[in-house]
Amino acid sequence: MEWFRCQSAARSTLRHSDAEEYSACVADLLALEQVQRMDMFIQHGRATCLKHSQAVSFLSYRICRKCKLDYRSAARGGLLHDLFLYDWHDPAAGGRWHGFTHPKAALRNAEDILSLNRIERDIIVKHMWPLTPAVPRFRETWVVCLADKIVTCHEFMEGVTGRHEHWNNGKKLYKTD
Ligand SMILES: [Fe+2]
Numbered sequence: 817m818e819w820f821r822c823q824s825a826a827r828s829t830l831r832h833s834d835a836e837e838y839s840a841c842v843a844d845l846l847a848l849e850q851v852q853r854m855d856m857f858i859q860h861g862r863a864t865c866l867k868h869s870q871a872v873s874f875l876s877y878r879i880c881r882k883c884k885l886d887y888r889s890a891a892r893g894g895l896l897h898d899l900f901l902y903d904w905h906d907p908a909a910g911g912r913w914h915g916f917t918h919p920k921a922a923l924r925n926a927e928d929i930l931s932l933n934r935i936e937r938d939i940i941v942k943h944m945w946p947l948t949p950a951v952p953r954f955r956e957t958w959v960v961c962l963a964d965k966i967v968t969c970h971e972f973m974e975g976v977t978g979r980h981e982h983w984n985n986g987k988k989l990y991k992t993d
């Protein structure tokens with residue numbers, strides 16, 4: 817029992833420091849008005865673009881940290897990867913070719929508000945591979961590609977089952993039944 821308590825304490829400390837480190841990676845981005853505007857648009861199911869991007873960002877951060885990759889760039893690129901800022905369900909708003917065009921729209925918007933490193937740029941513009949043919953150049957981009965697909969599947973399943981849960985920093989962001 818004592819051993820179990822020690823293990824639990826160690827795990828919760830790790831989770832706490834993980835959350836703090838993750839927040840330090842993306843805090844300045846989350847303070848930007850354009851990034852907050854992502855919360856106005858639904859991405860999949862009931863998840864807004866911002867909640868979707870936070871989930872992709874945090875999962876990418878965790879994987880890259882574990883694999884000793886550039887987790888900061890992965891977290892930042894993951895948060896900005898869908899910064900296209902329109903309702904993609906509306907064909908008139910730019911949704912018709914959305915799957916193919918939104919990575920470049922997101923890159924344009926991101927470069928308008930801050931300077932990106934080459935990994936962050938690669939993540940944003942290539943995260944839709946293989947739908948868009950440009951092959952990811954960095955391992956961090958592969959991780960975000962994978963995280964985006966995992967989170968998207970999760971959000972679609974939530975849409976089908978009617979259960980909605982989102983995690984960020986190890987905490988549920990919201991849950992509705
Ligand atoms: Fe996307």
Ligand SMILES: [Fe+2]
Binds near residue numbers: 868872897898964
């Ligand atoms: Fe996405």
